[in-house]
Amino acid sequence: MHVVNRSIVALSMALAAATGQAQVVAQDLDGNQVAEAFLDQVNGLLWTRPDVVSDRNYSSALSAVANMQIEGLGGWQLPTTDQFEALYATQGNNRGRMLASPFPDYVTWYWTTQPLAGNSGQNLAFSPGNGATGPFHRTTAVGVWAVRAVPEPASALLMALGMAALLWRRWGPRTGS
Numbered sequence: 001m002h003v004v005n006r007s008i009v010a011l012s013m014a015l016a017a018a019t020g021q022a023q024v025v026a027q028d029l030d031g032n033q034v035a036e037a038f039l040d041q042v043n044g045l046l047w048t049r050p051d052v053v054s055d056r057n058y059s060s061a062l063s064a065v066a067n068m069q070i071e072g073l074g075g076w077q078l079p080t081t082d083q084f085e086a087l088y089a090t091q092g093n094n095r096g097r098m099l100a101s102p103f104p105d106y107v108t109w110y111w112t113t114q115p116l117a118g119n120s121g122q123n124l125a126f127s128p129g130n131g132a133t134g135p136f137h138r139t140t141a142v143g144v145w146a147v148r149a150v151p152e153p154a155s156a157l158l159m160a161l162g163m164a165a166l167l168w169r170r171w172g173p174r175t176g177s
């Protein structure tokens with residue numbers, strides 16, 4: 001069942017890329033009519049909705065995310081600062097405020113896995129409202145937004161599609177001459 005669902009991720013990535021649709025696409029992979037995963041097609045990352053669990057301290061956020069099943073998938077993690085910045089770039093912004101759609105609206109700060117340099121008691125959080133990062137004590141309750149790589153079978157299928165396109169360009173019928 002999951003194999004089929006993961007193929008849907010790859011196909012929707014390919015279709016959306018081909019048709020020039022939005023770069024982040026809501027995904028309903030388990031067929032319950034609710035799209036709870038969001039595919040960043042530019043960076044090949046699958047995101048949950050913002051505030052996927054309530055605000056919590058860092059260690060509690062880590063374990064909550066690690067134990068989640070969203071759209072039939074595990075393997076969720078707190079994002080790195082790079083992953084948040086990549087999403088911010090994909091989404092675009094309005095006067096610094098990251099566009100929310102197709103995500104539900106977000107709040108202020110979200111945990112990243114990046115420790116504050118020289119201070120093991122604090123981690124950086126990301127603010128989609130202005131693209132900034134700032135340190136928070138790990139004991140503070142901060143927003144939780146999770147990410148994971150696109151499932152492997154989808155990546156394999158995408159690579160296959162890419163190879164097919166390459167071969168078609170090289171060996172397929174030519175126009176002109």
Ligand SMILES: [Ca+2]
Binds near residue numbers: 027028
């Ligand atoms: Ca669903």
